[in-house]
Amino acid sequence: MTKSTMTFRRYVVLAIVALTAPLGDTLLSLGMKRVGPVSLDHLSSLIYAIATPQILLGIALLICFFASYLASLSWADLTFVLPATSIGNVIVALLAKFWLHEQISPGRWIGILLITAGVGFVTQGPSYTETCKEKSAEHPLQSAGVQQL
Amino acid sequence: MSAWSDGRGMADAAMIAAIVISATVGDVLIAAAMRGLGDLDEIRAQRGLGGAIGAVLGSAKFISGVFFMALSFFSLLFALSHADLSLVAPAATSLTFVTNAVAAKIFLKENVDRRRWIAALFVCAGVALMSL
DSSP states (O other), X not given: OEEOOOOHHHXXXXXXXXXXXXXXXXXXXXXXXXXXXXOGGGTTHHHHXXXXXXXXXXXXXXXXXXXXXHHHHTTSOHHHHHHHHTHXXXXXXXXXXXXXXXXXXXXXXXXXXXXXXXXXXXXXXXXXEOOHHXXXXXXHHXXXXXXXX | OOTTTTTHHHHHHHHXXXXXXXXXXXXXXXXXXXXXXXXXXXXXXXXXXXXXXXXXXXXXXXXXXXXXXXHHHHHHHHHHTTXXXXXXXXXXXXXXXXXXXXXXXXXXXXXXXXXXXXXXXXXXXXXXXXXX
């Protein structure tokens, strides 16, 4: 049985999951471009790379992502959280378009439409599948076969 | 000679499969661990932030899940050193949405109804198009 366990606070946590993952990845990518290629002979340069502001911020955002992701999986299904949070890819692409003035190809626009539609589908439905154990803990009389008057 | 006949396509498919399978196993194990623990907000309210972190780190399923996520990451790095980024990254990321839906239905007993299947397929295609 599925049910909706979503509150405003939980939607905020999902928004944090959606935004911190792509933004963290983008910051790591920007930071590593500034550091330059790292060869296998000089792996120690990766330690100095951590001191780069973009990489530090990227790591902080990815830690926020992982904590929020774990919290969201404790009250919502994996098949709800993953599609719902994919809207972050769309937000980052739109930021790149309107903030960094990057070009978005027609294929990417179709991708943005498909992701948005997918997010719309999943968020309109229930967020959590109740197990038999949880159901019986909530309604002990019903699960024991006792009719409520 | 086609990419498949000289074995290059098979090798790319095997590397993508390794990334997708290890990422799916990792996601399912972490989701199972979190479901087993219950609402983290409630745990934090009762035992504080340290108690919540301790509960998560004390879960064998969580540790196994992180191991498989790390395996997926290193499989990706290995694949990127042999195949094109424009093939491996979109294929692996988008396929994981579908394999996660299948695995969540089988192993986590989630109710993956028509709405969730459509969402997984739409997001899978959308992520592939956006990464190309």
